[in-house]
Amino acid sequence: MILIYTCILGVFLLWTIINSLFMPRLKGTGDENGLVSILVPLRDEERNVSELVQSLKKLTYQNIEVLLLDDHSTDQTLDLLFRYTKNDQRFTIIQGKDLPEGWTGKVYACHQLSERAKGDYLLFHDADLRLSPSAIQAALSLMKKRKASMLTGFPAFPVSLFLEKLLVPLQHFVVHFHLPIGPANGTTLPSFTAAHGAFIMVHQEAYKQVGGHASIQETLLDDIDLAKAFKKKGRKVLLANITNMVTCYMYQTNREVWEGFTKNLFPGLGRSRFLIMMLFIFYGLFYVGPLVLLPIGLYTFMTDSLQLTLFIPYLLIVLQKLWIDGRTNQKMTLAFLMPLSAIAFMTLLIHSMRTGLKQKGYVWKGRTYS
Structure with missing residues (x-):
């Protein structure tokens, strides 16, 4: 036995x-071709605002616009956004509308951002994410090389809390072990789908064709359901290893770790x-x-x-x-x-x-x- x-x-x-060999890495720089709208929803994110804005200011891709939406924060998020983006014309700050019946908070925030975006490509970017300076070029280059309408990936996760160390890296483990990555990246079958909502880059034309976030307004799993919506329309979704260029600081307390995983697992x-x-x-x-x-x-x-x-x-x-x-x-x-x-x-x-x-x-x- x-x-x-x-x-x-x-x-x-x-x-x-x-299985892991079927997941491409971000690399290279590529040419600047097309406006990229970086869309960041924020709700009570005062701890992240300073480093978020500094990270975005260091991007070497020049043809960008950054839309930052404050979703009814109860802390200093909005004031800090105005302070740290002052006199930088690339940044636009939006105050979110009231949450309508039938929508989840982040999904509605992303929907509002997408309506204001002018880019050929949209990057949905969480407030706790940090990008390397050449991350935009690398993502665009890989999307075009693989002819994908959406690119997503699980970032690197620095961990310090006890529950973080046990649970957060398991996100990578589950994907590399349980998801057949070859079919996930090589077919449009919705059953083979994984995505991470902190980093999702889409071609705007394809995003509009699938109905955008309005098509998944009630979900708690906005990342996976958006990827499935793309696949159902025959659009290619690419899951990449982005850990060399994208870092995510997901949680600040063990309670946040517990609540975050609790809301995602059963659904x-x-x-x-x-x-x-x-x-x-x-x-x-x-x-x-x-x-x-x-x-x-x-x-x-x-x-x-x-x-x-x-x-x-x-x-x-x-x-x-x-x-x-x-x-x-x-x-x-x-x-x-x-x-x-x-x-x-x-x-x-x-x-x-x-x-x-x-x-x-x-x-x-x-x-x-x-």
């Missing part, structure tokens, strides 16, 4: 390595209790199980050297995580915490499902969504 178990984990490792799995339980069992068996085998192997090692084989499952899951962390600019030492990450993920699966089934709603940015 241990041999079969070990072989399965070995296959997981091999699959992850091969992201189609509110399927079956899928939740299958994933719970899967991660318990293959990613917590090796941790259980470690002390058994250690205890019996002194009497039976063959029990060294009980260490191999743990080594394999660490190597799998290590491969992904290495490709996504993550701290490599976090790979050794993979069993703890699995336990945290399993706990959140159940919590997200229970929250959804109780119909109390998911809380985010001061708003409650069902």
Whole structure:
């Protein structure tokens, strides 16, 4: 049984390595060709405004406009936006309208931004994102090379909080392991789709053809649903490894980590209790199980050297995580915490499902969504 178990984990490792090779990286500069509208929704983001604006000012792509929408912030976000963008004609500040019935907050903010945008390309950009100076050229170059109507990717995630270290890098793990990246990037099948809302670049013509954010107004999963909308219209969506040029500082507290993942997991799995339980069992068996085998192997090692084989499952899951962390600019030492990450993920699966089934709603940015 241990041999079969070990072989399965070995296959997981091999699959992850091969699968990751189908995800192209951002590289090169490319020519400046077309106006790019950088669209940033902000709600209570005073902690991010200064570094956000400084990052955008350092971009070397010259043909840009930056639209910043304050979505009824209760802190100093709006005042800081005016202060840090003063006398820079590339920046336009918009005060968001009241949220209509049937819309989620970020989706409506993105919709308002898109209506004001003049660019040939639109970059939906979260406030906690930081771009390298040549990121715009690299993204445009890759889009044109691959003839994609949308380009998205999961940024690099610097982590410092305990829950961040366990959960945030799992976003890369889930994509590299569970998503067949070849079909995702090579076909327009909506079932093979992943996206990250912090960085989504689209061709405006295609965006209008699919109905834009107005076509997904009620969703909590705006990134995935927008990508699916593109694919349903036969438009190519490219998932790229953008970690060398795009960095995201997602959370400031462990509570934010918990609430952020809670609102996404159950809806992201189609509110399927079956899928939740299958994933719970899967991660318990293959990613917590090796941790259980470690002390058994250690205890019996002194009497039976063959029990060294009980260490191999743990080594394999660490190597799998290590491969992904290495490709996504993550701290490599976090790979050794993979069993703890699995336990945290399993706990959140159940919590997200229970929250959804109780119909109390998911809380985010001061708003409650069902």
